[in-house]
Amino acid sequence: MMLMLSVIIGISIIIVFSVYSEAQLEQKTFVTHTGQVIYTSGDILDPVYTNSTVEFDPDQYLRNFNYGRVSESKTDQIIRDFTIIAEDDKIQEISPGVFYNVWTFNGTVPGPTIRATEGDLVRVNFINNGSKSHTMHFHGIHPAEMDGVFELVGPNGGQFTYEFIAGPVGVHPYHCHVMPLEEHISHGLYGVYIVDPKTPRPKADEMVMVLNGFDTDFDTENNFYAANSIPFYYQHHPIQIKTNDLIRIYVVNMVEFDPINNFHLHGNLYNYYPTGTDLIPSTFTDMITLSQTERGIMEFQYKYPGKYLFHAHKVEFSEKGWTGLFLVQEDKENSGD
Numbered sequence: 477m478m479l480m481l482s483v484i485i486g487i488s489i490i491i492v493f494s495v496y497s498e499a500q501l502e503q504k505t506f507v508t509h510t511g512q513v514i515y516t517s518g519d520i521l522d523p524v525y526t527n528s529t530v531e532f533d534p535d536q537y538l539r540n541f542n543y544g545r546v547s548e549s550k551t552d553q554i555i556r557d558f559t560i561i562a563e564d565d566k567i568q569e570i571s572p573g574v575f576y577n578v579w580t581f582n583g584t585v586p587g588p589t590i591r592a593t594e595g596d597l598v599r600v601n602f603i604n605n606g607s608k609s610h611t612m613h614f615h616g617i618h619p620a621e622m623d624g625v626f627e628l629v630g631p632n633g634g635q636f637t638y639e640f641i642a643g644p645v646g647v648h649p650y651h652c653h654v655m656p657l658e659e660h661i662s663h664g665l666y667g668v669y670i671v672d673p674k675t676p677r678p679k680a681d682e683m684v685m686v687l688n689g690f691d692t693d694f695d696t697e698n699n700f701y702a703a704n705s706i707p708f709y710y711q712h713h714p715i716q717i718k719t720n721d722l723i724r725i726y727v728v729n730m731v732e733f734d735p736i737n738n739f740h741l742h743g744n745l746y747n748y749y750p751t752g753t754d755l756i757p758s759t760f761t762d763m764i765t766l767s768q769t770e771r772g773i774m775e776f777q778y779k780y781p782g783k784y785l786f787h788a789h790k791v792e793f794s795e796k797g798w799t800g801l802f803l804v805q806e807d808k809e810n811s812g813d
């Protein structure tokens with residue numbers, strides 16, 4: 477009898493607990509000013525993306541490189557074809573409960589990381605599905621008519637093919653160059669373009685970090701800052717790396733409105749290659765300062781396992797989201813123990 481009673485009480489507790497847990501996970505519904513229905517868990521720091529029109533995962537973006545569709549011409553020229561579609565009507569929850577009209581290349585801010593080897597023919601089929609004119613302006617060396625400044629690409633399906641030889645070696649930004657530039661960049665029309673040397677750099681755990689911000693109340697000051705768009709993301713989802721692994725970060729500062737940004741690494745120093753154009757680092761430091769579109773390559777290895785911060789040492793930026801963590805785990809296979 478007592479056993480029976482205990483079983484009944486036990487089952488009741490489980491039922492009550494599971495109903496309670498489900499209530500805790502209940503999603504809230506918001507209707508935006510455009511009439512779009514969006515759901516959020518209401519969590520304070522970890523945004524949940526249920527809006528199907530814009531999906532952005534900083535973990536996926538971090539190590540995702542788009543090498544294009546590769547072909548070879550009769551003269552052995554490597555050709556890399558990319559298709560980039562601009563849109564300007566998407567709403568994204570850029571911080572929990574904060575919805576912002578992002579302007580996107582291929583649906584995300586930043587756009588895809590385009591990657592080629594020096595000397596390849598890069599061909600970008602650009603389609604503007606936005607409601608305003610947009611372009612793609614690549615930093616790098618190319619003919620004037622491929623510069624994406626004077627050749628406006630009209631809205632609702634306008635097209636343009638950018639074609640140039642990849643170079644110089646390094647890490648470069650690309651962005652829309654239509655006036656008012658401040659508006660087109662700050663809404664999110666930018667991304668990273670990497671040109672690899674013909675003799676590849678040493679093997680490494682490679683990642684891309686775009687330092688950016690969002691002015692959500694349109695007062696020409698950023699309300700949020702981040703590495704890869706989502707404030708505090710890598711603080712709550714630390715980037716996992718291994719001791720003694722060579723880490724290579726392609727870092728590009730795209731913050732609008734503020735004259736400088738910077739990158740500080742804890743418990744370590746890094747070799748820094750400004751613009752990535754030289755294969756010999758110019759400095760060994762734990763701190764670089766970058767103005768808009770300034771960029772470079774950072775390389776480092778962690779000797780000791782543990783959690784290490786990386787963040788803007790412009791503290792205002794780190795307190796508004798531009799901060800993250802590396803979780804360094806012991807590489808037992810290669811530790812030599």
Ligand SMILES: [Cu+2]
Nearest residue numbers: 610652654660
């Ligand atoms: Cu634009």
